[in-house]
Amino acid sequence: MRPVLLAFTEIRRAKLRFGLLAGAVGLLVFLILFQQAVLGSLITSFVGAIREQSAEVLVFGAEARTNIAGSIVLPDQQRAVAAVDGVGALAPLGEGTFTLVAAGEDTDASIFGFQPGGPGEPTNVVEGRLPGGPGEAVASAEDRDAGFGIGETVTTAAGGVPLTIVGLTERSRYSAAPTLWVTFATYEDLRRAVNPDASAVLPSLLAVDPAPGTTPEALAAAIEARVDGVEARTRSQAAAQARGVAQVNQSFMVIIWLVRLVVLLVIGFFFVILTVQKQPSLTLLRAVGAPTGYLVGALGAQIAVVLGLGLILGVLVTAGALAGASAGLPLTISPGEVAFNAALVMVLGLAGSIVAVLRVARIDPVDAVQRPSLGGLA
Amino acid sequence: MKLAVRELVRKPGRFAVAGTALVVLTMLMLFLGGLLDGLYLGSTGVLRSQSAELLVFSSDARSSLVRSRISPEVRAEVAATPGVAAVSGLGVALVGGTVPGEQDVADIAVVGYEEPTDGIPAPPPSGEGWADRSLERSGVEPGDVLGLGPARVPVRVAGWVEDANYLQQGGLWVEPGTWREVLASARPDSTLAEGTFQALAVTVDPGADPEAVASAIDDATGGATGTLTRQAAVLSLPGIKEQNSTFASIIGVTAFVAGLVIALFFSLLTLERTGMYAVLKAIGASTRQIFTGVVVQAVAVAVISFVFGAVVVHLVSPVLVSALPFQLLPSRTATTLVLLVITAVIGSAVSLRRVVRIDPASAIG
Numbered sequence: 230m231r232p233v234l235l236a237f238t239e240i241r242r243a244k245l246r247f248g249l250l251a252g253a254v255g256l257l258v259f260l261i262l263f264q265q266a267v268l269g270s271l272i273t274s275f276v277g278a279i280r281e282q283s284a285e286v287l288v289f290g291a292e293a294r295t296n297i298a299g300s301i302v303l304p305d306q307q308r309a310v311a312a313v314d315g316v317g318a319l320a321p322l323g324e325g326t327f328t329l330v331a332a333g334e335d336t337d338a339s340i341f342g343f344q345p346g347g348p349g350e351p352t353n354v355v356e357g358r359l360p361g362g363p364g365e366a367v368a369s370a371e372d373r374d375a376g377f378g379i380g381e382t383v384t385t386a387a388g389g390v391p392l393t394i395v396g397l398t399e400r401s402r403y404s405a406a407p408t409l410w411v412t413f414a415t416y417e418d419l420r421r422a423v424n425p426d427a428s429a430v431l432p433s434l435l436a437v438d439p440a441p442g443t444t445p446e447a448l449a450a451a452i453e454a455r456v457d458g459v460e461a462r463t464r465s466q467a468a469a470q471a472r473g474v475a476q477v478n479q480s481f482m483v484i485i486w487l488v489r490l491v492v493l494l495v496i497g498f499f500f501v502i503l504t505v506q507k508q509p510s511l512t513l514l515r516a517v518g519a520p521t522g523y524l525v526g527a528l529g530a531q532i533a534v535v536l537g538l539g540l541i542l543g544v545l546v547t548a549g550a551l552a553g554a555s556a557g558l559p560l561t562i563s564p565g566e567v568a569f570n571a572a573l574v575m576v577l578g579l580a581g582s583i584v585a586v587l588r589v590a591r592i593d594p595v596d597a598v599q600r601p602s603l604g605g606l607a
Numbered sequence: 608m609k610l611a612v613r614e615l616v617r618k619p620g621r622f623a624v625a626g627t628a629l630v631v632l633t634m635l636m637l638f639l640g641g642l643l644d645g646l647y648l649g650s651t652g653v654l655r656s657q658s659a660e661l662l663v664f665s666s667d668a669r670s671s672l673v674r675s676r677i678s679p680e681v682r683a684e685v686a687a688t689p690g691v692a693a694v695s696g697l698g699v700a701l702v703g704g705t706v707p708g709e710q711d712v713a714d715i716a717v718v719g720y721e722e723p724t725d726g727i728p729a730p731p732p733s734g735e736g737w738a739d740r741s742l743e744r745s746g747v748e749p750g751d752v753l754g755l756g757p758a759r760v761p762v763r764v765a766g767w768v769e770d771a772n773y774l775q776q777g778g779l780w781v782e783p784g785t786w787r788e789v790l791a792s793a794r795p796d797s798t799l800a801e802g803t804f805q806a807l808a809v810t811v812d813p814g815a816d817p818e819a820v821a822s823a824i825d826d827a828t829g830g831a832t833g834t835l836t837r838q839a840a841v842l843s844l845p846g847i848k849e850q851n852s853t854f855a856s857i858i859g860v861t862a863f864v865a866g867l868v869i870a871l872f873f874s875l876l877t878l879e880r881t882g883m884y885a886v887l888k889a890i891g892a893s894t895r896q897i898f899t900g901v902v903v904q905a906v907a908v909a910v911i912s913f914v915f916g917a918v919v920v921h922l923v924s925p926v927l928v929s930a931l932p933f934q935l936l937p938s939r940t941a942t943t944l945v946l947l948v949i950t951a952v953i954g955s956a957v958s959l960r961r962v963v964r965i966d967p968a969s970a971i972g
Contacts (some may be wrong), residue, residue, distance in 0.1 A: 241812075245874070245957075246871070246875065246878075247872060249867055249871045249874070249957075250863070250871055251868055252867060253864055253867040253868060253871060256864050256867065257864060258960070260860055260861065260864070261859070262856065263857075264857065267853065271696055272783075273853050290757050291703070291712065292702060292703025292704070292705075292712050292756060292757055293703055294703055294712055294714065295725065296714075298701070299702065299703060299714075299793075301757060301794060301795070325676065325796075326671070327674070328667050328668060328669045328674060329670075331867075335667070335669050336669075337669055337671070337845065354778030359969060381816075385667075385669030386666075386668075386669075387665070387667040387668075387674075387676075421796075423674070424676065424798070424799075425795060426676075426798050426800045426803065427795060427798055427800055428791065428795045428796075428798045429795040429796065430796045431795055437689055458757060476930070476931050476932065479930060479931060480642055480931055483638060484635065484638065484857075485640060487634060487635040487638070488635065488861075490631050491628055491631050491635070491864065491868075494624070494627055494869075495628055495868055496871070498625060498627075498628060499871060499875075501624065502875045502876075502879075506875065506878065506879050530730075541772070557917060564729065574665040599865075604633070
């Protein structure tokens, strides 16, 4: 009998045992993939707007600690930043959360106000065009079915200012909410409509592009060195340092690695116990001529089957969960991430089985004649 | 049962593998639970610390404090609604604040309020504030003068309050004038006129039904307000419901995996001991006695693993607290233990079928 056949015969006769293990591995794979999907989608939903805008450097009010929602840049600071050597272009960028009425429903939405033609424009417009004038907006394509499709009109719940959607962006949401981009003038109108007591509408950020010959990093450093009370970040730094992004990353990575550790332990302990239980039979097989490679091959086949079934189950459960989950944001995971995690689970599963493989490899056929249970003499 | 306990004491190594997996699963559940509690408590303290039963927002604010505006006229309508005993104004400003002797700016939620609540004393004099104790981690001490917002509005810390944060920013509770000044300087576009608040905390008459009073308030204001019970207002904060359900399901799946690990381990162990159990049955032991032994071992392994896992999490929690919104409550630790014990009992029950099927006659051949 070939090692694979031996392995399959045993699995067929102990369906519950192997089924439980494959089920456990499947659920662990699901936990890893689902959390990877939540992590990726959360980050994109949190800071997609920062990544997908054209300014290479963003300037925050220092007390906001690179949190857009808490940032304003004062008029003096705007003038001081404009005067820094190496600034090529500069434009105000406003951000605020508004209650919008879309498709008859009240919805929280984040609205960015940018200067057309200046730094800070949305870069990932996949359909339609950028807003050209007052009352026009581009919206996140992820929310098109929630009343943000091209040609639809949404209004602010307070003040009733209408906005017509003229374009759609992808992966450009902010703060896990529908995200709209309007001209800065429209943004000012919205702010004043929502709060008639507003004394001024200041930009949340300054969107800055470096002059030719200046790198974004050098420009950010120069702005921080010359202007008091502001923090300047390159686009990628601003996305990585946005409020909560580092904590979300750390938390999820701790969870995902703990689950990976459990995969290693569960696979490892199952096959070690199984090997210890089968030790007399395996010893007998060795004594009647089965080479070590044959037994290790059978064990390897069983590990592969369990891991394979676990991975298939995990991917299927993840696909179902992602389709039906209501985490408040569109959850997706790329095939690359699935493949990476599947490969890592395989490696961890195989690493966990090393102890069992070594035990099988160390079986001494002579034991067969020394064990009373096998008819030998103690 | 004695036999089961003796085996555990004499051969603990036999249970080490399953125990180690359960220690890691315990750590995972406690870490997830601590993170969930930290996120929930750190975001909702301002609303939970209200003693009033109802919170009134403007209807276009979708229960968001920072977007809500209640004018003095609407407040008068609310106060005149039958069933309303008392009304007080509430508002927050999310700002950065300088701390004396510290390089980093602290994230502060400046809370303007009019009346004392559970755990929050009466508003301090103008220019002073009660700080949430979590701000201690940012170097804040009583007596410090913090500089709030870009205008560095000075506010002296009068003393500590507990569990009074908002959206992960340290609560600093001040009288309405100070809050209005900070709000106007930090967000000129959110400036509110004298007498206008973001929300109202409404205490209902003794014996009145809060839900009915809430509807009456919204009717009285002609739909200008959206009135929620305190708990509903907490749950309507952005992301709170989704956060709770996502974490709860991940914790549930983790507990299920722990159950599978226990089921797997004890079914293997039972298989290994089929001969021994047959002998025990042959000399008079009942299925119930043998199965009780299996359950006792499963529960003991789960409890001991839990203790190890909980100790590790408690030891590393100071590090976690400094980097993450992590807060491990005694109630979370207790519910995780109960969950694990239940899981252990259910998991070990998988072996019952095998124990029942053991034939005492097989002991003699």
